[in-house]
Amino acid sequence: MTGTQGKASDCHDGWVRVALDVPLFGDYDYACAFPAPVGVRVIVPFGRRRMIGVVVAHPSQPGVPAHQIRSVERVLDDMPPLSQDWLRLARFAASYYHRPLGEVILPALPVSLRRLGAYEGKRSGGGPVARMDKRPGPAPENVTPVAAPILNEEQEHAVATICGAQGHQTTLLHGVTGSGKTEVYANLIEHALEQDKQILLLVPEINLTPQLEHALRARLAHRIPASSFVVLHSGLSDGKRLRAWVKAQRSEAQVLLGTRLAIFAPLPQLGLIIIDEEHDTSYKQQDGLRYSARDLAVWRGRDLDVPVVLGSATPSLESWHHAQTGRYQYLALAQRATSATLPHIQLVDTRRLKLEQGFSPQLLSAIAETLDAGHQVLVFLNRRGYAPVLHCGSCGWLTQCVRCTAYTVLHRGPRRHHYLQCHHCGDRTRVPPACPECGDMDLKPMGRGTQRIEEFLQAYFPQARIARIDADSTRLKGSAQRLFAQVHAGEIDILTGTQMVAKGHDFVNLGLVGVINADAMLFAQDFRGPERLFAQLMQVSGRAGRHTQTGQVMIQTEYPDQPVYQALCRHDYSGFAQHALAEREAAGLPPYAWQALLVAEARELATAVNFLERAAALEQLNPHTCEAAVHVTLYDPVALRVVRVANIERAQLLVESSHRPALQAFLAIWASTLGELARQCRVRYTLEIDPLEI
Ligand code: ADP
Ligand code: ZN
Numbered sequence: 118m119t120g121t122q123g124k125a126s127d128c129h130d131g132w133v134r135v136a137l138d139v140p141l142f143g144d145y146d147y148a149c150a151f152p153a154p155v156g157v158r159v160i161v162p163f164g165r166r167r168m169i170g171v172v173v174a175h176p177s178q179p180g181v182p183a184h185q186i187r188s189v190e191r192v193l194d195d196m197p198p199l200s201q202d203w204l205r206l207a208r209f210a211a212s213y214y215h216r217p218l219g220e221v222i223l224p225a226l227p228v229s230l231r232r233l234g235a236y237e238g239k240r241s242g243g244g245p246v247a248r249m250d251k252r253p254g255p256a257p258e259n260v261t262p263v264a265a266p267i268l269n270e271e272q273e274h275a276v277a278t279i280c281g282a283q284g285h286q287t288t289l290l291h292g293v294t295g296s297g298k299t300e301v302y303a304n305l306i307e308h309a310l311e312q313d314k315q316i317l318l319l320v321p322e323i324n325l326t327p328q329l330e331h332a333l334r335a336r337l338a339h340r341i342p343a344s345s346f347v348v349l350h351s352g353l354s355d356g357k358r359l360r361a362w363v364k365a366q367r368s369e370a371q372v373l374l375g376t377r378l379a380i381f382a383p384l385p386q387l388g389l390i391i392i393d394e395e396h397d398t399s400y401k402q403q404d405g406l407r408y409s410a411r412d413l414a415v416w417r418g419r420d421l422d423v424p425v426v427l428g429s430a431t432p433s434l435e436s437w438h439h440a441q442t443g444r445y446q447y448l449a450l451a452q453r454a455t456s457a458t459l460p461h462i463q464l465v466d467t468r469r470l471k472l473e474q475g476f477s478p479q480l481l482s483a484i485a486e487t488l489d490a491g492h493q494v495l496v497f498l499n500r501r502g503y504a505p506v507l508h509c510g511s512c513g514w515l516t517q518c519v520r521c522t523a524y525t526v527l528h529r530g531p532r533r534h535h536y537l538q539c540h541h542c543g544d545r546t547r548v549p550p551a552c553p554e555c556g557d558m559d560l561k562p563m564g565r566g567t568q569r570i571e572e573f574l575q576a577y578f579p580q581a582r583i584a585r586i587d588a589d590s591t592r593l594k595g596s597a598q599r600l601f602a603q604v605h606a607g608e609i610d611i612l613t614g615t616q617m618v619a620k621g622h623d624f625v626n627l628g629l630v631g632v633i634n635a636d637a638m639l640f641a642q643d644f645r646g647p648e649r650l651f652a653q654l655m656q657v658s659g660r661a662g663r664h665t666q667t668g669q670v671m672i673q674t675e676y677p678d679q680p681v682y683q684a685l686c687r688h689d690y691s692g693f694a695q696h697a698l699a700e701r702e703a704a705g706l707p708p709y710a711w712q713a714l715l716v717a718e719a720r721e722l723a724t725a726v727n728f729l730e731r732a733a734a735l736e737q738l739n740p741h742t743c744e745a746a747v748h749v750t751l752y753d754p755v756a757l758r759v760v761r762v763a764n765i766e767r768a769q770l771l772v773e774s775s776h777r778p779a780l781q782a783f784l785a786i787w788a789s790t791l792g793e794l795a796r797q798c799r800v801r802y803t804l805e806i807d808p809l810e811i
């Protein structure tokens with residue numbers, strides 16, 4: 118890289134190195150007759166195509182013979198070049214996740230800034246940014262400002278400690294549900310605003326939890342104009358995303374509230390990064406560049422020397438470990454901020470009970486009592502549909518997807534008729550009139566999902582107004598908000614649903630939370646199963662009794678002695694974490710080890726496994742790899758638990774090291790060889806760093 122952007126020496130004509138969104142490691146150098154500073158977008162020919170790329174360097178000599186070199190067609194100067202710090206973030210992500218730089222940079226830009234069509238043709242009108250500037254932005258939403266409450270001691274201490282520090286510091290803000298983390302964030306934001314800084318606040322989900330947005334808007338209304346509070350998430354239209362991005366880059370957005378993709382927003386005055394619910398797995402991108410927005414946030418904060426705050430009631434064990442070892446600063450909010458106390462969590466041992474559609478007599482009577490007292494009930498079951506499978510009582514046949522190694526789930530459609538759906542490939546089929554194996558007409562649903570729960574509750578409590586919130590009932594845009602609004606307005610007595618109902622809602626009148634079939638996660642194959650279970654149950658429990666009355670939580674389980682349930686009843690996150698970390702350490706698992714996962718996909722499992730075996734063998738062939746691999750373990754390739762999805766078979770290879778730099782050094786060499794091998798073996802592959810699911 119030469120010089121800083123804007124210097125005259127930087128705008129020379131000559132050679133430019135351009136990052137392009139192509140899945141190849143390599144340098145793409147072009148001749149350029151125009152000033153093209155680092156960070157500017159350009160249109161270049163590539164093969165037979167033309168593409169938008171970003172200038173990332175000015176090489177003194179091009180990497181291709183001079184007679185082969187092609188020229189930049191056009192420099193797109195409708196926006197200031199991407200800044201040096203933004204490019205550093207992109208470079209770090211590319212090197213850490215082992216992807217070509219262009220595959221990081223281009224997808225991070227709003228679509229209209231990287232699509233050729235937006236700049237060409239009669240109607241391009243000077244490009245998307247110019248078109249956007251001509252159109253007035255949407256009128257900012259009206260908010261009624263609310264005054265700041267007086268902070269309690271713990272909140273006060275947290276705010277003072279974070280604001281009192283200079284430069285970068287990552288803080289783990291461990292606050293029980295209802296402890297008033299949002300109010301701490303608001304104070305930190307106000308402090309940063311006073312110094313004319315921009316603030317980036319990341320949340321796992323915006324659409325499901327509009328409350329945080331509303332609360333913060335109202336709370337900050339007396340500080341900044343409504344138009345300076347900007348949201349950025351994937352649910353926005355291309356135009357709105359562009360507008361948010363440009364406002365961030367122009368420093369017009371003072372507070373940027375976004376989901377994981379907002380970690381790549383350009384923020385020239387960035388002075389504070391807050392990650393709410395830092396343990397949430399939505400921070401991990403699951404395709405393309407599989408980045409962790411939380412981890413990138415910590416890197417970005419360190420790079421810019423600004424504070425990073427990670428908030429959670431149930432921190433990820435990684436962050437907890439960092440706090441324990443002093444890498445992160447630890448601050449706790451142990452009390453609820455309102456007069457409410459933490460909910461009473463009770464386990465219902467279902468081993469010797471006769472259940473009615475999955476409900477214990479204890480839970481049913483608790484529901485009845487809560488309804489009688491005029492409070493709302495939440496029934497949580499993390500499984501959508503009517504029943505997980507349809508089954509023949511005579512011969513044991515089960516409904517199975519023809520394209521996947523998975524059972525098909527029974528769903529109830531409109532007008533109560535049923536259909537079968539595969540939750541892996543989405544394929545829908547009709548319910549067979551009889552068992553295809555033995556002809557028996559009496560096919561029975563086995564187990565239960567939220568639809569069946571809803572049906573049962575309606576029959577059992579005919580007077581109650583019941584709503585269900587899951588991915589099926591909220592398919593239409595805005596329907597989740599409508600359903601939640603009904604709950605908040607008191608028009609619903611019993612709410613049932615999947616983890617969608619667990620996230621960050623402040624239900625004023627919720628008296629009881631019932632949890633059905635929690636054990637499923639306890640024995641999930643993934644070693645993070647108990648951690649997820651604890652977080653999820655704590656989060657859903659935290660919905661109860663947030664205001665005046667005390668809330669009650671009933672968890673049905675066949676394993677009441679499991680440490681995760683015992684710790685939950687005591688609201689003892691640290692007890693749980695200590696136990697779980699000891700297990701992880703003994704087993705050599707994260708956070709005591711670092712992992713990468715190579716997944717291969719092919720028509721036949723054998724092809725995928727062959728690729729992985731050869732990939733593992735590469736390590737022995739290449740002496741550099743061999744050297745780096747000394748501290749790295751490559752496990753045997755194994756088929757994925759659901760081997761076949763949509764007729765593609767999948768296998769994985771786990772790479773592990775107790776030493777992060779060793780793993781990174783190995784991956785740097787290894788990753789660059791995989792593309793060619795995959796072409797030879799005719800497989801598709803993904804290499805994921807710090808995978809969350811194994
Ligand atoms: P968390 O995000 O930690 O679960 P919230 O930020 O939603 O908790 O706060 C829970 C409730 O406590 C909210 O209704 C909030 O308005 C209230 N609250 C927060 N801080 C205070 C305070 N210092 N005094 C009074 N009420 C507060
Ligand atoms: Zn049969």
Ligand code: ZN
Nearest residue numbers: 518521539542
């Ligand atoms: Zn399927």
